[in-house]
Amino acid sequence: MHETSLIKDMLATVRQMREEKKDSPVKKVTVELSEFGSMDEEHFRFHFDEETRGTELQGLGLEIKKVPIGADAKLVSITFGGQETI
Numbered sequence: 001m002h003e004t005s006l007i008k009d010m011l012a013t014v015r016q017m018r019e020e021k022k023d024s025p026v027k028k029v030t031v032e033l034s035e036f037g038s039m040d041e042e043h044f045r046f047h048f049d050e051e052t053r054g055t056e057l058q059g060l061g062l063e064i065k066k067v068p069i070g071a072d073a074k075l076v077s078i079t080f081g082g083q084e085t086i
C-alpha cells in the first residue's frame with residue numbers, strides 16, 4: 001500500500017476533528033508504524049510533509065511510534081493545544 005492515500009485519510013480525520021473542536025489549533029498527530037510493516041519512518045515523514053505543505057495543516061507535528069505489531073500505519077492520537085483527543 002502506498003502512503004499517500006493513507007496520509008490523506010489521516011489528514012481528513014484531523015480536519016474533521018478540528019472542525020468539531022471549533023477550529024482549535026492542532027499541535028501534532030501521533031502515528032504508530034509497525035516495525036515490520038512496509039513503511040519506513042523517513043519515507044512516511046516525506047509524504048506527510050508533502051501532503052501538509054501549503055495547506056492550513058502545514059507545520060503540523062508528527063510523532064512516530066514504532067510498534068512491534070499492528071497495522072502498517074495507524075493514527076493513534078491528535079493533540080489540540082495540549083490536550084489529547086481520539
Ligand SMILES: [Zn+2]
Nearest residue numbers: 002003043047
Ligand atoms: Zn512513497
